[in-house]
Amino acid sequence: NTIYPIDTYVQSSADNSPKYEGKFEGAETPTLPVKTSQWEKSKWGKIKSTPYGNTLTLDMAKAAIDNEQLGNGAVTDFLAVSLSSTDYVGHQFGPNAVEVEDMYLRLDKDLAAFFTYLDGKVGKGAYTVFLTADHAVAHNPAFLTDNKIPAGVWKDPAKQLNSYLEEKFKQKNIIHSIGQYQVNLNYKVIGEAKLDEEAIKSESIKFLEKQPDIALAVDMRKAQTTSIPHDLRERIINGYNIERSGVIQIILKPGYFQGGSTGTTHGTWNPYDAHIPLVFMGWGVKHGNLTRETHMTDIAPTVAALLHIQAPNGNIGKTISEVLK
Incomplete structure (x- = not known):
């Protein structure tokens, strides 16, 4: 079920929107709740298309930190974590679905718990985090045309x-x-x-x-x-x-893409599809915000500058100097 009462989900379309949303195999409608406990073992791969995929990934990240003793040595450790359920849920249900809003509300709590864990394990202010995405997403074309916006x-x-x-x-x-x-x-x-x-x-x-x-x-x-x-x-x-x-x-x-009629996809140049968040926090990071255009290719040289090391040999980005203390 949703983590909060469903009537508080004001950023979404109606939960049962089969014209816009895909559904799980065997489900009659694209609605919550999803009874994951009733899935057969052979179908557990579908967990990636639920918020629990993110939760399990962060649990795995904690296990990696614990068992590899990351953050305990004199040399900087780097841990990359891909929270890919955001992609799977978005593809299946589209950006306006209750399932997507619920997933991000749950992810917010999961990330808060993960950062609290890092505060205790590594030390508050003793680690650096950057959080971003590899793409954004288009609206479902049927949703756009229903709202009198050309799409297909x-x-x-x-x-x-x-x-x-x-x-x-x-x-x-x-x-x-x-x-x-x-x-x-x-x-x-x-x-x-x-x-x-x-x-x-x-x-x-x-x-x-x-x-x-x-x-x-x-x-x-x-x-x-x-x-x-x-x-x-x-x-x-x-x-x-x-x-x-x-x-x-x-x-x-604008508004057109190659894909299915329900859910959504990505891969075009348009701002709705290419504008992504980028958050730096923690050790070595200056408090503030930035509205000028930056690129995901700027992350690597910024991290390199933070660590006072050479940028990668294939680097084409530029250091985001506003991030650094």
Whole structure:
């Protein structure tokens, strides 16, 4: 059940919102309470999609600290803890669900208990914590459209794009796949048919930018010289890896994503999907707050500066000097 009376959950939609929320296998509705005690042992993996996944993770963190005697030596120890139930619950139920609000209320209490444990185990003011996320999240498209905001679930157009390119170049299967909003070419087919890759990319971009859900399609190797907003250009360039990336980056219109009709997902550039919290607290940290733009890549050099050590060899971030005493 909820940790507090459900009528106090004013940041959520109605608990039974099947149009927006996913549900557990075997459940009739996406509602609380969830009777986890009745799950079969083979289904216990579902615990990650409940607040108890966070609780168990923090219990494991305490066990690691106790048994590895972290914080007892002369050398700094680093413990990374991933509270991933926030991700699983969010994906399944969407950001407006009672389940999500309840999870964060429970996580707040779990973190308070964990910090109290650290105060007693390591010493108050003798440890440093940073708390952040790897992404934010989009609203459920049905929720947005019901509130008169344009949105939708984007369908991968690889099949249609292949048909379009086949008509242009008289060759099948030029596109290998579209994944993570990037177009991947079938270089085996292109090489055997001696096709012009630049012409293929140009025609692909023409096709994609005519699709109703797509705002932009960008040649990733030419992002620096493409007429797109600076922030988008920078993110495309930073995310490009010649060995792993596709050749065209697809930017959807706000409110659109590739995923299911219930719950939600992430992976777009928009502020609702990319704006994340960052909290530093404890030893070496100055009291205060900051509203200027920072990035998750700034965490590593900030921690390095706090410890007076060299930043990692792949570092591209900058020290958040306001954090340091």
